[in-house]
Amino acid sequence: MRVFVPGDSAAISIGADEVAARISKLDPTVTIVRNGSRGALWLETLVEVDTDSGRIAYGPVMPDDVQSLFDADFLKGGAHPLALGKTDDIEWLASQERVTFARVGIIDPLSLDEYRQHGGLVGLKSALGLTSEAIINEVTQSGLRGRGGAGFPAGIKWKTVAQTNSAQKYICCNADEGDSGTFADRMLIEGDPFTLIEGMTIAAIAVGATQGIVYLRSEYPHAISILQNAIEIAREFGWLGDRVLDSTHSFDIQIRVGAGSYVCGEETAMLESIEGKRGVVRAKPPLPAIEGLFGQPTVINNVLTLSTVPMVIAQGAAAYKARGVGRSLGTQVFQLGGNIARGGIVEKAFGVTLKELLDTYGAGTLSGKPFRAVQIGGPLGAYFSTQQLETSMDYESLIAAGGMLGHGGVVVFDDSVDLAVQAKFAMEFCAIESCGKCTPCRIGSTRGAETIDLIIKGVRVDENKKLLLDLCEVMTDGSLCAMGGLTPMPVKSAMVNFPSDFLGAAK
Amino acid sequence: MKYSPWSQDAARLLLATLRDEKGPVLMALQLMQKEFGYVDPACVPLIANYFNKSRADVHGVLTFYHDLRTTPPGEHQISICVAEACQAVGARALEKEAKAQFGAEVTDSYCFGNCALGPAVMVDGTLIGRATLAKIEKARS
Numbered sequence: 001m002r003v004f005v006p007g008d009s010a011a012i013s014i015g016a017d018e019v020a021a022r023i024s025k026l027d028p029t030v031t032i033v034r035n036g037s038r039g040a041l042w043l044e045t046l047v048e049v050d051t052d053s054g055r056i057a058y059g060p061v062m063p064d065d066v067q068s069l070f071d072a073d074f075l076k077g078g079a080h081p082l083a084l085g086k087t088d089d090i091e092w093l094a095s096q097e098r099v100t101f102a103r104v105g106i107i108d109p110l111s112l113d114e115y116r117q118h119g120g121l122v123g124l125k126s127a128l129g130l131t132s133e134a135i136i137n138e139v140t141q142s143g144l145r146g147r148g149g150a151g152f153p154a155g156i157k158w159k160t161v162a163q164t165n166s167a168q169k170y171i172c173c174n175a176d177e178g179d180s181g182t183f184a185d186r187m188l189i190e191g192d193p194f195t196l197i198e199g200m201t202i203a204a205i206a207v208g209a210t211q212g213i214v215y216l217r218s219e220y221p222h223a224i225s226i227l228q229n230a231i232e233i234a235r236e237f238g239w240l241g242d243r244v245l246d247s248t249h250s251f252d253i254q255i256r257v258g259a260g261s262y263v264c265g266e267e268t269a270m271l272e273s274i275e276g277k278r279g280v281v282r283a284k285p286p287l288p289a290i291e292g293l294f295g296q297p298t299v300i301n302n303v304l305t306l307s308t309v310p311m312v313i314a315q316g317a318a319a320y321k322a323r324g325v326g327r328s329l330g331t332q333v334f335q336l337g338g339n340i341a342r343g344g345i346v347e348k349a350f351g352v353t354l355k356e357l358l359d360t361y362g363a364g365t366l367s368g369k370p371f372r373a374v375q376i377g378g379p380l381g382a383y384f385s386t387q388q389l390e391t392s393m394d395y396e397s398l399i400a401a402g403g404m405l406g407h408g409g410v411v412v413f414d415d416s417v418d419l420a421v422q423a424k425f426a427m428e429f430c431a432i433e434s435c436g437k438c439t440p441c442r443i444g445s446t447r448g449a450e451t452i453d454l455i456i457k458g459v460r461v462d463e464n465k466k467l468l469l470d471l472c473e474v475m476t477d478g479s480l481c482a483m484g485g486l487t488p489m490p491v492k493s494a495m496v497n498f499p500s501d502f503l504g505a506a507k
Numbered sequence: 508m509k510y511s512p513w514s515q516d517a518a519r520l521l522l523a524t525l526r527d528e529k530g531p532v533l534m535a536l537q538l539m540q541k542e543f544g545y546v547d548p549a550c551v552p553l554i555a556n557y558f559n560k561s562r563a564d565v566h567g568v569l570t571f572y573h574d575l576r577t578t579p580p581g582e583h584q585i586s587i588c589v590a591e592a593c594q595a596v597g598a599r600a601l602e603k604e605a606k607a608q609f610g611a612e613v614t615d616s617y618c619f620g621n622c623a624l625g626p627a628v629m630v631d632g633t634l635i636g637r638a639t640l641a642k643i644e645k646a647r648s
Binding site for chain 1: 531536567575592593595618621624632634635
């Protein structure tokens with residue numbers, strides 16, 4: 001008898017380990033599988049029982065519910081107030097379009113057998129039979145763009161690296177998921193690490209790289225340990241190391257752990273950090289694709305970008321780009337967080353509206369108070385108001401609406417939020433995390449926080465608002481990277497969309 | 508959390524494990540902190556000499572990263588996420604209460620990737636979702 005109790009750190013954070021321990025104690029014959037999370041974090045701990053008619057779900061299960069589950073004979077799918085029926089029929093999950101997250105929550109993350117039974121390694125095996133040009137062409141044709149936030153076409157980046165001659169090339173996976181409101185990289189690594197390894201291996205074969213590095217943040221200790229185990233399993237299997245799956249290619253992966261710096265999620269700061277230096281942003285050019293890690297040609301992609309590649313190669317570019325809108329093709333792994341009743345992973349084709357994400361999936365605020373603001377795309381993303389719910393969630397529409405998709409985080413606030421305070425926080429966060437290279441970012445952020453403070457206190461409000469907008473312009477135009485360049489986005493969007501919060505003492 | 512007492516000899520042995528790494532300085536500092544709980548100031552010349560870097564290089568790295576500390580930690584480390592998603596569910600109020608109760612054990616952090624189950628708090632390496640003062644207290648004991 002197999003019972004699934006997620007080993008995802010979000011599930012563990014609200015008692016999954018204790019739930020698993022109590023189930024084992026009450027019936028030691030049960031085999032407990034620590035799967036990833038299905039992504040419905042509001043249902044965690046989501047316990048699933050493997051029955052003849054499929055997997056039956058119970059949730060949210062707290063440790064104290066375990067005894068009553070046994071009393072209800074849950075191992076046979078018995079009725080219980082927490083029973084949710086078949087997991088596959090839960091509307092919140094069934095209506096999603098899981099592509100990148102297809103296996104997350106379903107398989108044992110460290111079982112290579114289950115990985116292969118669920119379509120794993122198909123992409124890599126077919127890539128091994130293709131030329132470099134053919135792999136890159138497939139990725140380009142799929143329309144897959146960088147999921148870290150910049151949205152740069154993955155295939156074009158790969159092509160640049162492939163065409164640059166060098167004895168040593170690198171694949172760097174950016175897993176420095178520092179944006180508040182984002183957790184998809186973490187959940188993918190914890191729930192289906194082999195997909196990332198497969199995507200990195202395909203990238204390596206395509207561009208001729210032999211070394212991969214995953215830059216993984218220290219705030220994710222559980223993900224670090226799962227990925228390390230997965231890498232070792234892949235080495236034993238003959239997947240990583242010399243002669244990848246008995247081919248002529250060699251490729252191995254090392255994890256480098258971050259050290260609590262947000263700006264190291266910026267790709268050039270990340271390279272500096274991997275080189276063991278201060279995470280100070282580099283000027284571009286040279287592009288990392290030409291002179292990247294240790295001066296060598298380097299592919300830098302986000303976890304989700306690389307983890308989507310195996311599916312693109314296995315099922316073909318046409319299947320992937322059949323979803324989406326305009327130039328935003330395929331699916332996006334949205335992450336619903338903050339003050340939201342039903343938070344978690346919602347993978348949908350680009351073009352879903354903000355309203356659908358918040359109403360159909362989010363189901364209102366956690367506090368039950370009216371919803372007032374939503375920040376999309378992390379701490380550098382814009383604050384949207386209830387007037388903008390029809391916005392289509394894709395790269396271009398969000399830019400047109402004055403925001404950005406970023407890494408797909410959607411953070412909800414109820415009506416207790418003060419957007420002037422949030423704008424001030426955006427500046428303060430920039431002051432804390434700025435690498436210090438550009439003056440507008442290093443000093444402007446502190447002056448910005450001070451100026452917003454004056455506005456909040458009602459000191460020369462109109463004059464200070466003008467000054468703040470001027471400062472925002474200097475930061476946007478005068479910073480090398482997105483840290484200083486985009487900090488004005490939450491500030492200005494808050495001022496434009498929530499003017500009543502910026503009236504100073506008059507409000 | 509248990510750490511070894513600081514020792515130059517033990518530190519040297521640990522650095523030897525990084526001899527073949529490219530760009531080892533940050534890794535070396537992280538290794539020191541993992542073993543001893545903090546980076547003793549004596550590590551700076553030690554690492555500089557070992558990897559043929561200037562002391563300024565090592566000091567620069569040591570002071571850049573929020574994770575690295577140069578004084579021994581207390582018995583407990585409580586790290587509260589005060590980024591936006593956790594702010595939206597009361598992290599600021601929790602931060603205030605926790606600082607009043609646990610003082611210097613409490614530090615701010617930005618995002619543990621538990622944004623749908625906030626406020627998120629890390630207590631001695633264990634992540635807590637939907638954190639409350641009571642939950643922090645329980646995890647700390």
